[in-house]
Amino acid sequence: MKAIIIDDEKHVREGILLLANWEHVGITEVLEATDGEKGIQLIKAHKPEIIFTDMSMPNKDGITLLKWIHSSELKSKTIVVSGYDDFHYMRSALYYGSFDYILKPIDRNLLNETLERAVLKWREQDEKRQSLLEKNRVINEVKPLYWDQLLTGVIYQKNPSTATIQKILKEFKINVDKVKCIVSILPIHKFLIQKFNGNRDVAFFAILNIVNEVVRNKNRGIGFRNLNKEDEIIILLWNAPQPHFIVEKIYAIIYQFIKMKCTIFMGDEMTCTLHSYQSASMVLQKYPLLEGEIEKKVVTPKEINHKTNLHLLDYGQELKWALQRCSKDNLNEILQRLFKQLWESHNLSIEQLQLWDKQFKILRKNWLEEYDMDEYEDNFNGDGFWNEDGSFSFQKFTEVKQKEFHNLMNLLEKEKYQKGRTSIQEIESYLREHYYLDIKLQDIADRFFLSREYISRKFKQVYHVTLTEYVTEIRIEKSKELLENPHLKIYDIAKEVGYKDEKYYSKVFKKINGQTPNQYRQYIRTGLHTPSSS
Template structure:
């Protein structure tokens, strides 16, 4: 804390400096001034909490100083030090809110008692000020949320409660039930979210500040966040004869600050805010994105063309996916893109229909391949330019990428399934090599066709099943041949051959020598 002593007599200033117990009350710095004029300059610069001042001084006296302190609304506590027991001075001190009045010569005990009470009172009031400030901050933070929720309720229902009507009337001087209003929707661009690292609160705060600075300057409107939509700011205008001009001004201001073109979609002027919102929503959903840049879109720009449905092309898309043909997929997608550009309306509604139906088809196709819980493919909202305008080229690239990714996923899973079934067959051969295994038996055991097993087994292991089984049997027999007490025909039977001569023929074909020759060489090498 700081204090200042304002007195034209040096010995008085020095006396207060010596007599006051500054450290005890928490004052760490004490300033000095010789008159009211110098005192005002130091008070402005240092903002002391405690002010000691004489009443009779040259230039600006104590009364002039008190008037100035009172006019500034400062929180300082002023203690008068005077050699005059003058009612005029006393009355002025009381009138301008001084804390106390001490007569010279100064009594040490009275000085410190007064100083301690002044500091305590300042601290007490400062605590109240801080508490009030915190309360106001909370109110200021909560207030916008309150109005966001209240106005969101207004745009969604025609019948408004008397309480809601009164609240709006009191806050905005607006008869929300009968006044003719125009409502517009400002969709928050996806790329703007990206610029602010996905912090929606910051994005909405920035946009709402820009809009409200324009519409609330003349009490002609309000903008608020539609709490039931992730990406909608609502602009409600009244007392605005040229609504298009006002909305274009908002568009320009947003572009000036964030360099992004945020098209605004205006509903009909009406006494029912909910009706105006519904008409604005229709304008937003049906506006043709290929129509080019537009600052404000009205019902006049709504396109009546129908929407394209991916479900109508489900079978064609599925065949291309199953064949794994990107060329075939490109032909189908190109046809769809041309239809979007010429026969249908590429709008926000169309984008939503495409996304919903793509996810439905994707879900069904994955289930056919028995794929569950797989990470979703990137859904592609990256078809916007940096300035916020729609890019048909980016849209086409993104949609193509989604189908390519799905095709690669299905092909990979299909291959893994095929590989897994063939691996199971290989394990089966290793475990049952000694049996008389026929291809038909394997097909029936694994519920697969003989042709498929033969083809896929050779693709994976590069040999036929017959040759693979023969290799397993011969390798097993080599281990048995190391035992000199076992007969050749016993070994042949043990590994699955009923005919000793056929076994020897197969063994020689694979190893280049007969079983006896192999045994002899192995035995000679060991001894």
């Protein structure tokens, strides 16, 4: 703690310095000033907790000093030390908040008793001040969380409760149950959080400050965290003129601040906040990411196309065979074909990314089960598709997805090497190599020294089809490769893959593919995609 003695008489200052028990009350530094003017300068610079002052001084006297202390709302305790037992001085001292009034000559005991009481009072009041500051700090921290919770509920409820409506009306002077609102979504990507040294809370705090600086002006709306989604800021606008312009302004300020393209997805204007949020979510999910090369500040429902999604499950068997053969060339050829289709014929959106990831996990789980392997934890979260400015990179997407399949292929190949091939896998390999022969179940049982019942049961458990169905699938797939050669006759192809009867081959082919071999060949010639297997 600090104290200051303000008196134009040197012997008075020295007397207080000598008589006061500073160490006992915890004062470690004592300043001196010869008049009120110099005293004010030192008080401003050092902010002492205890002030001793005379009343009669040159330049600024004690009353002027007390007026200044009172108007400055200092928390110091002031003790007047005066040689005048004057009612005017005493009244002024009390009026301007002096803690006590001591007469000269100074009595040691009275001085120390007054000093001790002043320090004790200052500490009591300071403890209350700190408690109040802490309480206000907690309130300020909790208040945004309270409104985040309340407003998150509003965008997920068709009919908010009367209590919720009343709270919003009281705080924002708006009836969200009656007024038309627009909900927009501002996604918070990982790269944006990295701009704030990886601190998610600081990132949300900074971006929300920008949002609310714009929308709270003239009470146009509010921004808040969607507590049901860890990566969403919601911009709720009500009765806002030119809402598109307001949201574009938010985009521009964020870009100016952190140099990131944070596209904002705007829903339709509706009286129901739930429906507007659903509209904005649809825009976010279906927005074509490949258009991201052209800077889009705000996207609305009118700008969404209706192209279909690509389903990885449709190519599951083809991918499985490439993995089982451990053929990277074949796997890459399939993936490049899928990437080309995504680019040319489908809508590569957040929805498509999530669908691909979901179906890849389904296929991976099934393939691992065939090798009696447990599902492993995949830490991939899709962050690798984005450039540092927030734009989507199709090249990075293809690289990441190809790497996922290569990692899976390496894992399966390693497992096969470590565990060796089971009898059923040996049978599968034999069927793949001799599919064109008329193989009987008894022949397989004799060759591998297993019962027919065990082979049938175990094979279907591992490959989910019977031996006959599996051989048929191999034959049909091999025949497709041969059909790409226009010089081969249908009956020659049928014979090559193990069918003596061309008509029976055509019947089986149509049952699996939904078209005859000739129709399939026509599709190849015209460059059209083959319909999905039935």
